Amino acid sequence: MTTMSSSPDLLTTPQMAHPQPLHAASEPEPDDSSSLSTQNTSPGPNPNPTQIPTLLHLSFNQDHGCFSVATDVGFHVYNCDPVREIFRREFGPRGGLGMVQMLFRCNVLALVGGGPDPLYSPNKVMIWEDNESRCICELSFRSEVKGVRLRRDRIVVVLVQKVFVYNFTDLKLLHQIETIANPKGLCEVSNVSGHPVLVCPGLQKGQVRIENYGSKRTKFVMAHDSRLACLALTQDGRLLATASSKGTLIRIFNTLDGSLLQEVRRGADRAEIYSLAFSSTAQWLAVSSDKGTVHVFSLKVDSGSLGNNRSCSASEISPPNPSGISSLSFMKGVLPRYFSSEWSVAKYHLQEGLQYTVAFGHQKNTVVILGMDGSFYRCQFDPVNGGEMTQLEYYNFLKPEETF
Numbered sequence: 001m002t003t004m005s006s007s008p009d010l011l012t013t014p015q016m017a018h019p020q021p022l023h024a025a026s027e028p029e030p031d032d033s034s035s036l037s038t039q040n041t042s043p044g045p046n047p048n049p050t051q052i053p054t055l056l057h058l059s060f061n062q063d064h065g066c067f068s069v070a071t072d073v074g075f076h077v078y079n080c081d082p083v084r085e086i087f088r089r090e091f092g093p094r095g096g097l098g099m100v101q102m103l104f105r106c107n108v109l110a111l112v113g114g115g116p117d118p119l120y121s122p123n124k125v126m127i128w129e130d131n132e133s134r135c136i137c138e139l140s141f142r143s144e145v146k147g148v149r150l151r152r153d154r155i156v157v158v159l160v161q162k163v164f165v166y167n168f169t170d171l172k173l174l175h176q177i178e179t180i181a182n183p184k185g186l187c188e189v190s191n192v193s194g195h196p197v198l199v200c201p202g203l204q205k206g207q208v209r210i211e212n213y214g215s216k217r218t219k220f221v222m223a224h225d226s227r228l229a230c231l232a233l234t235q236d237g238r239l240l241a242t243a244s245s246k247g248t249l250i251r252i253f254n255t256l257d258g259s260l261l262q263e264v265r266r267g268a269d270r271a272e273i274y275s276l277a278f279s280s281t282a283q284w285l286a287v288s289s290d291k292g293t294v295h296v297f298s299l300k301v302d303s304g305s306l307g308n309n310r311s312c313s314a315s316e317i318s319p320p321n322p323s324g325i326s327s328l329s330f331m332k333g334v335l336p337r338y339f340s341s342e343w344s345v346a347k348y349h350l351q352e353g354l355q356y357t358v359a360f361g362h363q364k365n366t367v368v369i370l371g372m373d374g375s376f377y378r379c380q381f382d383p384v385n386g387g388e389m390t391q392l393e394y395y396n397f398l399k400p401e402e403t404f
Contacts, residue, residue, distance in 0.1 A: 052398055056114050058370045061102035062191040064359040067370055070097040072115040081362050083376055083395045095119045103150045107131045110148045125157055147185025154196055158185040163200050180204060186228055190237025197237025197255050201228050208242060210255050219258040223251055232276035239282055247271035247289055264297045265341035279360040286360060286367050292352035294369055295344035296381050346381035348389040374398030
């Protein structure tokens, strides 16, 4: 096993496998040293594969065409449209994974141990090569890994007060960032080719740090008065959405200059925001919370024109019926901000208190919603008239027999 000290500076650089389309696998024993390693061992298969696993983590891949599920015995990977299981890897009763992150649809995934009986130490990021059914390397740290983000050229690892950025091909450490306490592992990175944009908490409560690696500029934005709860970036990294622990307002920023472009209101009462997601065209923003409601908001900015400091008028990209705008918005500056707020165009009601993750589907005007109970919903919204979304499909990916 080749190792790296947890400065974490790389002492040796294992050869990374070339990403291939998805296929099948199995896995290794963790060690809790602070190192980077290549590995070639695999745990045995789950002796009871029919048992319904406990779900520990859900995440979409970068283009929202697939999603991965981490469980107390391994992981599953699913296609979104049509929804179907692509493959699963189950490692038995000591095979818990707290996090699985895909790299688009290729054979390389990032795994982090979790649950009561983790397969690996939660201080490690394991790079799993599914075609070879093994971990090809690991990144080890002195504290628990809170988040991982992948690009084709970068691996981003989030600890409670640090973010590390590595080159994907040789695992060279490129950047180390200090943050305020970040127990949720908040961090996002753009996914299109070219220089990445990375966002993470700054050093103050409610502050976002924006790293534009192309222009080599760092910007700090005071997004909220209270602590950050959720972040999202457009695919090109030009738009940033933020939510705070209050969960009432969502703010949209230009990452090029840090300016506030739009503010929308989820509701008046406090809520925990679980996920934020931009549509591929950046015309819509979806939000899920512990209130059991998924909201879709209309956005009024054109991310492609931000470099020219030009934003579109609302009529260019918003629905003709401005159902998300309060009828009292003409009184802005006179009445409290609540009455001039921009509200969601469409919504969908789910079970309150359950954690849901939302993304936009590849079908027009659809969202895909994943629940921690194994539920998969595909819903369609009316971009003109708004209102309650229509459920197109339900599937329980942990209990397929309950599908209807």
